[in-house]
Amino acid sequence: MNIAIIGATGYGGIELLRFLQHHPYVTNCFVYSSSQDGMLLSDSFPHVGEKNEWMLQKIDIEQIVSTCDAVFFATPPGVSSELAPSLINQGIKVIDLSGDFRLKDRTVYEKWYKRQTAQSEYLQRAVYGLTEWNREQIKNAKLLSNPGCYPTATLLGLAPLVQNGLVEEDSIIVDAKSGVSGAGRQASLNTHFSEVNENLKIYKVNAHQHIPEIEQMLTDWNEHMQPITFSTHLVPMTRGIMATIYAKAKTDVSIEMLLDLYKTSYENSTFVRIRKQGQFPSTKEVYGSNYCDIGIAYDERTGRVTVVSVIDNLVKGAAGQAIQNFNVMMGWNETSGLLFAPIYP
Amino acid sequence: MNIAIIGATGYGGIELLRFLQHHPYVTNCFVYSSSQDGMLLSDSFPHVGEKNEWMLQKIDIEQIVSTCDAVFFATPPGVSSELAPSLINQGIKVIDLSGDFRLKDRTVYEKWYKRQTAQSEYLQRAVYGLTEWNREQIKNAKLLSNPGCYPTATLLGLAPLVQNGLVEEDSIIVDAKSGVSGAGRQASLNTHFSEVNENLKIYKVNAHQHIPEIEQMLTDWNEHMQPITFSTHLVPMTRGIMATIYAKAKTDVSIEMLLDLYKTSYENSTFVRIRKQGQFPSTKEVYGSNYCDIGIAYDERTGRVTVVSVIDNLVKGAAGQAIQNFNVMMGWNETSGLLFAPIYP
Amino acid sequence: MNIAIIGATGYGGIELLRFLQHHPYVTNCFVYSSSQDGMLLSDSFPHVGEKNEWMLQKIDIEQIVSTCDAVFFATPPGVSSELAPSLINQGIKVIDLSGDFRLKDRTVYEKWYKRQTAQSEYLQRAVYGLTEWNREQIKNAKLLSNPGCYPTATLLGLAPLVQNGLVEEDSIIVDAKSGVSGAGRQASLNTHFSEVNENLKIYKVNAHQHIPEIEQMLTDWNEHMQPITFSTHLVPMTRGIMATIYAKAKTDVSIEMLLDLYKTSYENSTFVRIRKQGQFPSTKEVYGSNYCDIGIAYDERTGRVTVVSVIDNLVKGAAGQAIQNFNVMMGWNETSGLLFAPIYP
């Protein structure tokens, strides 16, 4: 089958292509760009090479419909909400890596994103692609809304605790840290090497647009959940997210019980790996791969659980999970084209 | 006056020398090493240069007493607790950068450090050198115990909240991040470049030896304080600590009130700088300097205060604060020899 | 078929496993270690994961012969020269990533490596695995000596110039730069994060053991070649080698002629990519992949050619080229199991 990548000149788009060009069920990848159509992809990304070249095409819905079976959007806010409806109405499956369809409540979107959201009809039809917890819905999805990078790490880390009511509903604090590639390829002072290197910054304190996305899922799992505290830090590295999650245990828990729960919760999920007692993952241990690695601690002094969840923000936090969802939508093995080992070191 | 640096071949020692060689009241610095006596300091650290050379001397208490007026220890655990008593008994002022004299309670030390502590008498005589809050005691100190790097950032960030009883006593969570130089100069897999670069790790979860040091001071300030949750992360950079601190406000507070409180609390403290509303410090903004920069947020959704406190771990977190304390002990201006601007970028 | 990796706990070994576990013609990989036998590979490298586990085995030649069809050595000096002979005598193909069999002249080895070399018989039987230029010999090799990382980048960059006699034989200067993973996983002050980060070092000036390896191949190609000047620098990054090569053109050359020559020379070599005029590769453009990317300039002011050649030192400079050679030895497509796109960014 043929697929289209819209927004191929960004980091999300090029990462989709890294996996999809070798995907066992994908025949051709076509790449589209609103700003650089007519250019070769290697003009933007010399690493793709001239021997294996892609021409960037103008975004033309009719042309895409006639050529492709599925479309991935790796675009800035506002693009997929405009273009996806006509695609899905013509039977094309859409996987959207942007935030356009993630929030069901339009007022919430507009409050946090400070812009207009998509049409209600399509917000309702969009399936939230946290693969490990939404597989049944994803199977029938026509419009797949791929989770944000921070929500993926956070929600996979919190799911067993929240679904099983093990922690105080108002006690969750997520201290999240990300590599810089999450900010995309657009140059700015915030991502200027000399400003970021040998530096650690906090940003969007209590104001990150991923907060409502996390809370929406938590409330779906447990209607008593209260607002969370969520902070994001910029770490001087390119890839990787770590969510360090703190919550107060509701009842007596033990580390053995928690590890059992996590291992059971994810025993059928290839891409979630639970560390042994006393061990915690680092971001490099999932570098370039679709894994989410999780470590857990319970502190008897304070009664708090600490969960450490790491992903590669461009893979499990973006392109990898998008393909994982695509696989589920198509009825293929969830891991198709994604079983790459992390690159280490 | 003449000063001695014991342990000059580590990062703490060489950083002391960076400042002390230009200190307006210091005539000579003598450098001592147990392992490399007889060698030139430039054999270990070529950056000090041959034109301005130091010979590493054997640690000989009598020789030190006859030559120096004050001694700085930048040594591994167990050295200063053995050597400091005879120095102070002979009238030499001691500033100890190690953890040997930080904890008053011997059983607490032994539990967290897994080793024997110093003699009780000297533990009681040691003054804890969190300069901004202990100036009066420091003036008369003969044995100064310099705070750890994490406690410095954390306690300066928490002091106004805890001293004024503004937060729930059992609600404090400190998510701390450090550059790698805090681990010292001893090579190990944990500090091996290829393992640390482009990586973010968490370590000593709920088990860092700085936890009781922080709690000791908090309880001194407010006897109702409960155990804290404290996590430490290794960030791929050389210098810098950020403590992101979360606590539940006890009563209605506002961001304006908090900023006022912090500015007032530190108005006479040159080295603590409070950011404007909505602004938060990054670690590079204090790089190489003795500043501790602090930003504060209050989130009405959750009722939580977030405090962000950054230092250079080798300066305000070690050598710089040690010299600041030395200045106070000697009755000099607290800032003598320390007014260097941060290096940026 | 089954393969053995000896020295699986180093960076070369684990990189072999990254590729070989997904290689289309490899059924099982067995991993061997002299120091950690009986342990799980994930104890050393948590990123490999518990769901997909390998047990490190003791190095036992008879057991290896009875189980495996080919053996990869990713070992320190002196191991393969001792163990390889009995393996190849029992019909096992050996691919050696160490330097033990690279130099044909024993006195040269001993001069540069400061240690004893392998037996002459096996030195003569060993085939030097610079795949792009030795394919015919490699097809029949039983003992394959895989090139060093610096020689690979340098020789692929120099081959067309030297083979065609286009440059003065005494004019070659190679200024080489490497990421830190080339130094292996053994912790040392030279690879300590705080010493390497935000630092650039030169090392082994005129004394690197890869110099005779390069000169041996150059002289094979052109008997008039003179000694080269070769310098190596340590760059604060984990992966990547760049060789910046300077040589004086012998006769009038033009950039168009040079580009044509390079493109023709490598037109049947998938893993060597020649950049367009005016473009030069950066190391990240081959990150994690088996590509060698080359850019060329000719300066009319000085009559010098500049060639820039980049590889990932752990892939084309070690494990990737080893597998490429293995493929050629087995008669498979040279690219089997190696067609991964570079990870960017």
Add this chain to the structure above:
Amino acid sequence: MNIAIIGATGYGGIELLRFLQHHPYVTNCFVYSSSQDGMLLSDSFPHVGEKNEWMLQKIDIEQIVSTCDAVFFATPPGVSSELAPSLINQGIKVIDLSGDFRLKDRTVYEKWYKRQTAQSEYLQRAVYGLTEWNREQIKNAKLLSNPGCYPTATLLGLAPLVQNGLVEEDSIIVDAKSGVSGAGRQASLNTHFSEVNENLKIYKVNAHQHIPEIEQMLTDWNEHMQPITFSTHLVPMTRGIMATIYAKAKTDVSIEMLLDLYKTSYENSTFVRIRKQGQFPSTKEVYGSNYCDIGIAYDERTGRVTVVSVIDNLVKGAAGQAIQNFNVMMGWNETSGLLFAPIYP
């Protein structure tokens, strides 16, 4: 005395302020900006702090003349050539960190910079501030043209060889490497963190505008000098330049003779330090300081000399040397305000 910094919102400008605010003979620093006048410097650079604040002023020559005794330009091309003449005509000393006045030959400037140069009269009056070799001229300079970062490292490394005619005039190759801060604070894809981190790039091959600046000085020293080959690389670090310099010895030289020559050449130059035989400087060994450290090797196999010269590009390569020149111009001790030790690690 009072000084003005024009272009204070760039990295060169802020680095000038780091040193000048503590300079023993400077009373006040005034900061000027064409784009951000009326703003506080701390709005651009929070690290300077609110307790010690500067207001950015509009560039007004008359106001500057009435307030300041000397002016430093840390501006993009074309600014100082326009503004400096009226300042020096009114008796204000000018130190220009830009390239506007560096090349005496207008056609050469226009060829390499691709833009118009300054008026001939002022080009002739400008003194090139390679302090160690031009002290006499600098003493009387009214318009000081501060050398580029690469030329500083290169020329200090080459001076003894070229002045004494020890190397073949057509044999010089300079392989230069720089940290990213040399590119300034303007955001661009080339300095975007995710593109630069864990990457090594070569740029402006044979085309860097510092080439004619180097050649002009070399020819002044030795009229027989031929064009040099000069390459520049971008290293994933913020500060530091290393020039690795290769040249063919003309006559029999020895390493002892070369080291003697270098030590003698710089024995009265505090800021140039020559390493012992077999030792070479790394960039971190001069970090944040005004030192230029040099190591030398002679290879009998090839008859080539290798010189390794390192500086901090923002200090000895910009602001530090500018102040060193300012000190000489004013008749003060050359090291005034500059004797900071390198920050290590």
